[in-house]
Amino acid sequence: VxxxxxxxxxxxxxxxxxxxxxxxxxxxxxxxxxxxxxxxxxxxxxxxxxxxxxxxxxxxxxxxxxxxxxxxxxxxxxxxxxxxxxxxxxxxxxxxxxxxxxxxxxxxxxxxxxxxxxxxxxxxxxxxxxxxxxxxxxxxxxxxxxxxxxxxxxxxxxxxxxxxxxxxxxxxxxxxxxxxxxxxxxxxxxxxxxxxxxxxxxxxxxxxxxxxxxxxxxxxxxxxxxxxxxxxxxxxEFDFIQAQTNNGVMVRVYTPPGKSSSGTFALDCAVKSLDAYDEFFGIHYPLPKLDMVGIPEFAAGAMENWGLVTYREVDLLIDPTKASSNQKQRVCTVVTHELAHQWFGNLVTMEWWDDLWLNEGFASWAENFAADLIHPEYEMWDQFTTGHLSAALRLDALKSSHPIQVAIHRAEEV
Ligand SMILES: [Zn+2]
Structure with a gap:
């Protein structure tokens, strides 16, 4: 009562x-x-x-x-x-x-x-x-x-x-x-x-x-x-498509009903990157399944929830026959980023939010590593130099540049 x-x-x-x-x-x-x-x-x-x-x-x-x-x-x-x-x-x-x-x-x-x-x-x-x-x-x-x-x-x-x-x-x-x-x-x-x-x-x-x-x-x-x-x-309400990794993990992409073909490109990236990470990390993906879902209203690009990764729809679902090379590379690197977190962040987690930079920093490196293995034609490491690296140097040249690790006292400061 x-x-x-x-x-x-x-x-x-x-x-x-x-x-x-x-x-x-x-x-x-x-x-x-x-x-x-x-x-x-x-x-x-x-x-x-x-x-x-x-x-x-x-x-x-x-x-x-x-x-x-x-x-x-x-x-x-x-x-x-x-x-x-x-x-x-x-x-x-x-x-x-x-x-x-x-x-x-x-x-x-x-x-x-x-x-x-x-x-x-x-x-x-x-x-x-x-x-x-x-x-x-x-x-x-x-x-x-x-x-x-x-x-x-x-x-x-x-x-x-x-x-x-x-x-x-x-x-x-x-x-x-x-x-x-x-x-x-x-x-x-x-x-x-x-x-x-x-x-x-x-x-x-x-x-x-x-x-x-x-x-x-x-x-x-x-x-x-x-x-x-x-x-x-x-x-x-969802439709889904699915495929299995070499180590038997069932990967699904959930889409709005009638749109399951828009998930094929991301599904292929996910299966191949789980296989690549299984080998690279030396620890198999620890869950029996991985679902990826496009969410109609979503604040970030994607979120690495363990075994159930959520995405902004445009970062997961594309028509591979019509999508530009840029759109495909975006979907591929968002998928490889979130799947890197399944180990780095999810299996091994920062004790507190002031080490979040390491969680995100590593996933941001690994997204290029896996995308380069899956799609060498993207030449990810050449793009890394002109993209990520020069963007980082540009920020670091500003007066507002600060140490990578910043003390976080309350979670609200993240
Ligand atoms: Zn991340």
Missing amino acids: PNITASLLLTSHSFLSQEASAMTSTPGNKAEGRVLLPSTIIPNRYDLVVTPDLEAFTFKGEVKIDLDISADVTGNQITMHAKELCFISASFVDLTGVVQAAEEIRVNTKDTTVTFVFDSQIPAMSKISLTIEYTGFLNNQMAGFYRSSYTDIHGESKVMASTQFESLDARRAFPCWDEPARKAVFGVTLIVPAKLHAFSNMPETSCKSLPGGKLKELSFLDSPKMSSYLLAFCVG
């Missing part, structure tokens, strides 16, 4: 007044001044069930988070990231099976956190499972879990929903420890209209029709341990 403050949040869709910050500023050399969640509570696993409503532009969420509690935990509160979510209830169950419901739910809009306050102490040196029910908005701001509008091949207006979490918008889809070093396993379940496709980072493990027949429940294989900013899911 929700308490009074939680009910207020649910019914008014408003937030409580500012609370004292629960965030800590870390001492120590490189980490000095970083504003982080307390390290005494460690998330290991999230089981996330999300039910989007593509007509009302809202979603329901329930997340169960398995937490390790360290010896030096103090107090009766648990704080994590959350933004623009409305909370219905929260409770945890400890190792003895005793359930405790949150007495109070405090939202801090400035820190984008939520604090659950319990009656008694959080049990030190133990494990608990925290279950949170909440609702959110399918926004149109291309961040978090958001909606895109588009016109299909029959001229009909359609809505699809997808995610963009880097750097700090996973917290807009579910309450979580939204820091890159807080890696955890994610088990995702999506409840969606029966006629739509839905997918996530990992392959589907089950699909069952729900009573009434209008909705279906799709569950996906557990993810590897990974950062929250790499989680992704999509819901909508």
Whole structure:
């Protein structure tokens, strides 16, 4: 049963007044001044069930988070990231099976956190499972879990929903420890209209029709341990084409219905670059599948979500018989860039955002390396000298030039 403050949040869709910050500023050399969640509570696993409503532009969420509690935990509160979510209830169950419901739910809009306050102490040196029910908005701001509008091949207006979490918008889809070093396993379940496709980072493990027949429940294989900013899911109408890599990874390109032939060029680049990276890195691509999806409304060029890479449509889908050489090279290098991140960034991740330059710098180098192997006729390294290198020197000649590594204290500064 929700308490009074939680009910207020649910019914008014408003937030409580500012609370004292629960965030800590870390001492120590490189980490000095970083504003982080307390390290005494460690998330290991999230089981996330999300039910989007593509007509009302809202979603329901329930997340169960398995937490390790360290010896030096103090107090009766648990704080994590959350933004623009409305909370219905929260409770945890400890190792003895005793359930405790949150007495109070405090939202801090400035820190984008939520604090659950319990009656008694959080049990030190133990494990608990925290279950949170909440609702959110399918926004149109291309961040978090958001909606895109588009016109299909029959001229009909359609809505699809997808995610963009880097750097700090996973917290807009579910309450979580939204820091890159807080890696955890994610088990995702999506409840969606029966006629739509839905997918996530990992392959589907089950699909069952729900009573009434209008909705279906799709569950996906557990993810590897990974950062929250790499989680992704999509819901909508799609066609797809697929091909396999030498090491048996199924690669798919999802397109709007009727447009699957526009994905053939990117699919070929993806299969060949996964093969090239498997060999070059000496570690095979670690997931069983790789999906690539064109999103009608997308802020960046593409996003390297592990196993589910999202793209601005023009950076993925082209007609290879009509596209210019420049368009093909663009699609090829965006694909090879995002797939380099599957290792560099996703498998190996910066501890904090001040090393993001290395994540992006390496992918920017590797996009040329793989594109040159796949399409030597592009002469990528000659283009590198006149393109990337001279652009970098031009920037570096300005008075505004700065060190590559810049201290980041709050994730908002990324
Ligand atoms: Zn990148």
